[in-house]
Amino acid sequence: MTHVRQIVEKPWIWSFVGMFLVWLATVLYTGGTGATQVITAALSFATFTVIVGIGQMFVITTGPGNVDLSIPSTIALSGVLAMKIMGGSDAMLAVGLGASLASGFAVGVFNYMLIRLLRIPPIIATLSSSFLILSTAIAYGRGLKIKPPRMLADFTSAQVAGVPILAVVIILFAVGMSILLNRTLYGRSVLAIGQNMRAARLAGIRVERIRFATYTLSAVLAAITGFLLAGFSGGASLNMGQEYLLASIAVVVIGGTSVAGGKSNVPGIWGAAMFMFLLVTMLNTFGASAGIRLILTGIIIVTVITIAGGDKPAR
Amino acid sequence: MIMLAYLTSPKFLRSALPGASFAFLLLAIFYVQPNAMSYFGLNMMLQYSVPIALATIAQMFILTVNDLDLSIGAFVGLTASIGATLLADTPLLGVLALAGAVAGYALLGALIHWRNLPSIVVTLGMSFVWLGIAVLILPTPGGTAPGWVKSIMALQLPFVPFPIVAALVIGIVVHLFLMTSSFGVVLRGAGGNARAVGRAGWSLLRIKVLMYAAAGLFGVLSGLSLIGLTSAADAHIADRYTLYAIAGVILGGGEFVGGRVSPIGAVIGALTLTLTGSFLIFLKISPDWQIGAQGAVLIIVLALRALIKRREA
Numbered sequence: 001m002t003h004v005r006q007i008v009e010k011p012w013i014w015s016f017v018g019m020f021l022v023w024l025a026t027v028l029y030t031g032g033t034g035a036t037q038v039i040t041a042a043l044s045f046a047t048f049t050v051i052v053g054i055g056q057m058f059v060i061t062t063g064p065g066n067v068d069l070s071i072p073s074t075i076a077l078s079g080v081l082a083m084k085i086m087g088g089s090d091a092m093l094a095v096g097l098g099a100s101l102a103s104g105f106a107v108g109v110f111n112y113m114l115i116r117l118l119r120i121p122p123i124i125a126t127l128s129s130s131f132l133i134l135s136t137a138i139a140y141g142r143g144l145k146i147k148p149p150r151m152l153a154d155f156t157s158a159q160v161a162g163v164p165i166l167a168v169v170i171i172l173f174a175v176g177m178s179i180l181l182n183r184t185l186y187g188r189s190v191l192a193i194g195q196n197m198r199a200a201r202l203a204g205i206r207v208e209r210i211r212f213a214t215y216t217l218s219a220v221l222a223a224i225t226g227f228l229l230a231g232f233s234g235g236a237s238l239n240m241g242q243e244y245l246l247a248s249i250a251v252v253v254i255g256g257t258s259v260a261g262g263k264s265n266v267p268g269i270w271g272a273a274m275f276m277f278l279l280v281t282m283l284n285t286f287g288a289s290a291g292i293r294l295i296l297t298g299i300i301i302v303t304v305i306t307i308a309g310g311d312k313p314a315r
Numbered sequence: 316m317i318m319l320a321y322l323t324s325p326k327f328l329r330s331a332l333p334g335a336s337f338a339f340l341l342l343a344i345f346y347v348q349p350n351a352m353s354y355f356g357l358n359m360m361l362q363y364s365v366p367i368a369l370a371t372i373a374q375m376f377i378l379t380v381n382d383l384d385l386s387i388g389a390f391v392g393l394t395a396s397i398g399a400t401l402l403a404d405t406p407l408l409g410v411l412a413l414a415g416a417v418a419g420y421a422l423l424g425a426l427i428h429w430r431n432l433p434s435i436v437v438t439l440g441m442s443f444v445w446l447g448i449a450v451l452i453l454p455t456p457g458g459t460a461p462g463w464v465k466s467i468m469a470l471q472l473p474f475v476p477f478p479i480v481a482a483l484v485i486g487i488v489v490h491l492f493l494m495t496s497s498f499g500v501v502l503r504g505a506g507g508n509a510r511a512v513g514r515a516g517w518s519l520l521r522i523k524v525l526m527y528a529a530a531g532l533f534g535v536l537s538g539l540s541l542i543g544l545t546s547a548a549d550a551h552i553a554d555r556y557t558l559y560a561i562a563g564v565i566l567g568g569g570e571f572v573g574g575r576v577s578p579i580g581a582v583i584g585a586l587t588l589t590l591t592g593s594f595l596i597f598l599k600i601s602p603d604w605q606i607g608a609q610g611a612v613l614i615i616v617l618a619l620r621a622l623i624k625r626r627e628a
Contacts, residue, residue, distance in 0.1 A: 067435060114614065118621045121571045123383065123435075127561060128613045135607020142603060246439050259433040291454070294447030301440030306430050 104223025506574025
């Protein structure tokens with residue numbers, strides 16, 4: 001029994017319960033057809049949400065007011081930049097990836113600089129920088145229709161027995177990130193800062209260095225998402241990052257991470273990302289119109305935060 | 316000498332910054348394009364500042380109580396869609412729908428206060444709800460704005476263009492309510508020190524509901540004034556307004572926390588943001604850079620403010 005209780009008390013378990021229920025409802029409605037295909041599709045699409053979700057989670061963990069609003073524009077910039085540099089050639093794959101990572105790193109450094117030098121709340125800093133980043137992407141990528149290199153397209157869509165390879169890679173990556181969060185000096189520092197920044201500073205944690213690393217990590221992960229997403233969807237587009245602003249925050253919250261900071265988990269992000277995708281699939285299967293789908297998505301996010309919320313920042 | 320000391324004091328510089336940035340941008344435009352220095356030129360450049368200023372004021376009400384609204388753009392899209400369909404076809408139903416939308420905003424304030432929720436997540440979720448309802452009401456761009464809305468927005472005033480007068484009126488009315496009335500002090504106090512205001516016997520729930528309702532009301536006005544200019548609507552018509560509204564408040568000297576806001580500043584911020592777009596057109600710079608330039612203006616103003624703050628310390 002203690003095992004059961006231990007599992008039920010994990011904050012991330014509910015996202016997986018929700019994921020299973022939504023999947024069950026879909027499968028019951030269709031009478032069992034497409035039960036496994038739906039999971040394959042969910043794994044493929046959830047992958048991208050998970051990568052940005054992890055970055056956003058580290059940022060949110062550092063405490064109230066910390067959110068990265070520049071993720072969508074970073075995705076667009078990285079995707080556009082990589083596609084243009086690679087020009088569809090496999091030989092340029094490493095160069096393209098390098099450029100994409102570099103763009104993410106630059107965005108992260110810029111975001112942190114704004115936060116530190118201008119002493120402004122991170123939301124305003126990442127918001128202002130997202131204006132500049134998106135403009136750069138738009139100006140650079142006007143009329144861009146370049147196919148991704150063959151190898152990248154194959155890699156991002158490859159499957160073995162219905163299991164997307166990329167999803168497996170990102171599951172392993174998530175395990176690594178979970179270890180980073182819970183078992184390393186960096187991760188423990190992030191959690192400590194989120195619980196009480198003053199106490200963390202007094203305890204000798206180099207708060208500013210950790211925050212710098214966190215904003216850079218988030219931007220680099222957004223850049224990786226842009227790179228992979230452009231390969232997966234046959235090219236980059238300027239609004240390809242748009243839906244990931246809400247998605248990145250939603251999966252963190254639904255996954256059981258505290259918005260007040262200092263209390264986080266990685267598995268919940270996978271559960272929540274799968275749940276979000278399966279939810280839309282379910283509504284599609286039921287024949288709901290676009291308007292209804294949007295309304296229900298919104299209501300579910302508000303409901304989850306209403307149930308999970310109520311915990312005041314620890315002070 | 317005392318005068319000079321006052322003029323260079325951080326306090327004065329701080330309050331003069333929004334107006335100075337606006338004036339600087341306006342002079343730069345007149346320098347590049349002297350033709351803009353006319354009744355029609357100003358009218359053209361600033362007409363869209365009316366809906367943006369109203370959305371900015373809506374955001375300012377939310378910021379006053381230390382929250383942030385990431386759904387105001389979607390909400391303005393919804394009220395624009397209602398305005399161009401229900402309000403034009405069946406006015407009574409339209410008015411009821413808009414009142415319902417404002418009530419929805421008030422309820423949101425109550426929910427956020429009751430469960431002590433992070434406004435960012437709640438409003439981000441609600442932006443989907445507003446957008447979804449707007450798509451149901453108006454699946455494809457279209458509809459027509461009611462005639463009276465269009466005629467208000469097309470008003471030709473003597474000497475001073477309508478957008479400038481409208482912006483001034485909006486700023487002054489909200490200023491009188493929020494900055495000079497004793498109740499306004501309580502409202503801002505709720506952002507500065509909620510516990511103290513609560514101990515003094517004010518209902519924090521009521522304050523939050525009121526501020527959200529006020530934001531909803533200005534969201535409605537923003538949507539209506541927008542379709543008065545475009546005459547048709549689209550569920551996505553105001554998607555960018557969420558960002559504009561935050562930027563407008565900040566450009567106008569508003570602080571992010573602590574109830575330190577300025578209605579007149581917010582309106583000037585909205586005007587500055589609108590001018591940035593026109594400035595690029597006059598410089599013949601591609602509209603690709605429009606949001607980038609707005610971001611740059613935001614960062615420059617924030618940097619100037621950081622410099623002033625350093626002197627204050």
